[in-house]
Amino acid sequence: MEQVKTTEVGGTVSHLLMLCTIVFLGFLTLGISLGTLPDFVTSGLGFSSLMVGVVIGVQSAATLATRHYSGTVSDVRGSKRAVMTGLAFCAGAGVFYLVAGAFVAHPVGSLLLLIVGRLILGLGESLLITGALSWGIGLMGTHYSGKVMAWNGISMYGALAFGAPVGMWLASALSLEWAFVSVVALPLIAMIVADRLQGVAPAGNVRMPFYKVVKSIWRQGSGLALATMGFGVIASFITLYFAQQQWANASLSLTIFGASYILARLCFSHLPDKHGGRIIAFYSLLVEAAGLICIWMATSPQMAFAGVALTGFGFSLVFPAFGVEAVKQVAPQNRGVALGGYVAFFDLALGVTGPVTGWLAGFYGFAVIYLVAALAAVSAILLNQSAKAGK
Structure with a gap:
């Protein structure tokens, strides 16, 4: 169970920075994916740019479809639980990437594995950012809602901008497999950081339609x-x-x-x-x-x-x-x-x-x-x- 917050504003700037670090590490997986998957789908598997759009877009569709579920998890099970679960799903997506990379000789099978990984990543992203926003507001208090949203936004967009070139560099300087390994490793590191940050009590136990x-x-x-x-x-x-x-x-x-x-x-x-x-x-x-x-x-x-x-x-x-x-x-x-x-x-x-x-x-x-x-x-x-x- 998450640690219960005893004051309305139980967090500090250092807590918010820790939370933003968690979001940054988690969203690096999305940035690295954007930097590596298009070339893998076209050059590695031999599919068209249309299929690149399908692979990239299916993650956004999964994220949109699970926003309400993510909010419910955050409210009923706790925002820290939502973030930890989201990070675990992000790491799981990297595992599917690695397996897809091992099946290049079977392009259709590899592509299906990638799509499953993208669906999992979409759920992970939804849980991560919804939980992080709720966690931050719970720690800092509602009077700092805007700052929590703004700082988390910087972490998100910074990770997306930084992750794409990092993924391309890993793929070219080392190998595509190392880029996919980083998709597994970064959320796990974020989970270690998240485990050290105090949680807040779940806000409710009733699912809002x-x-x-x-x-x-x-x-x-x-x-x-x-x-x-x-x-x-x-x-x-x-x-x-x-x-x-x-x-x-x-x-x-x-x-x-x-x-x-x-x-x-x-x-x-x-x-x-x-x-x-x-x-x-x-x-x-x-x-x-x-x-x-x-x-x-x-x-x-x-x-x-x-x-x-x-x-x-x-x-x-x-x-x-x-x-x-x-x-x-x-x-x-x-x-x-x-x-x-x-x-x-x-x-x-x-x-x-x-x-x-x-x-x-x-x-x-x-x-x-x-x-x-x-x-x-x-x-x-x-x-x-x-x-x-x-x-």
Whole structure:
């Protein structure tokens, strides 16, 4: 059983840093996977890029499908238990990768093993981040919800950005098997760290139905989903947009987005807790919308880079800002399922944004999808304001 928290704020900054280290180590498995699996599926197994999309995408589908389950585990069994179980599943995914690597002579069998591993990793990721958010808020107290979400977000995105090149380096400098071994080893190291961090008592023992979760947090979740379109169109299409405009250094866009995103969180993660999520969401969405309009109207790569920077800076605090308000909509014993449902809106938005905006770009060009994303951010502002007015 987890150690019971005796005060409302039982954690310190060092505890939060330990939790962020756990998340970073766990999410390195996702980054390493992104850096190694596409080449393995195409060059190693001889499948097409379409199958790469299936292998990569099935993990996101599993994550989305298990968000509510992960929240329930966190609430009923304890957030520490959710994190430890999630890390165990992440390590298990690495085992399936290793076995798949041993069956290269049988491509179909190897591919099926990879898909099973990706499904397991999706469940592991869902348990890990939902449990980590709930654990952090339980340790630090609800007055630090925004900071917990912001710092965990830095750990997640940092691990994804760092893990991909690390996985590619391991595969080229040593071997693909060593890259897969690291997918097994890193979550196990994270489990050792997690075992040393104090737990918090399970918040409740009653499973909250999914429809009640959605009914409680739909405004905050919908605002997050609308804002996520800006991130989705940059991540998916910015390089193609640059190519269409015949601009160089398209890859620099993602670096600029990531740098401005992390900068905003490092400098301003305390603002949602201090001033409330609604007001911070309002200004953040304004900045994001301005950035997306700048990209849409760009007449030079420098103008597009400026728009990307503004978008990353604005989007950065949207998640913790709306998240602070989402946590307020439910009782403490249902915090985990609320967080799981809230994050599911982000997953759903990413899954829908790519196909829908890609279809639009095929008819109207890539510039227009940044205008559409800007209008989505403005819609999120209106939704945020209607929630403030109590409509």
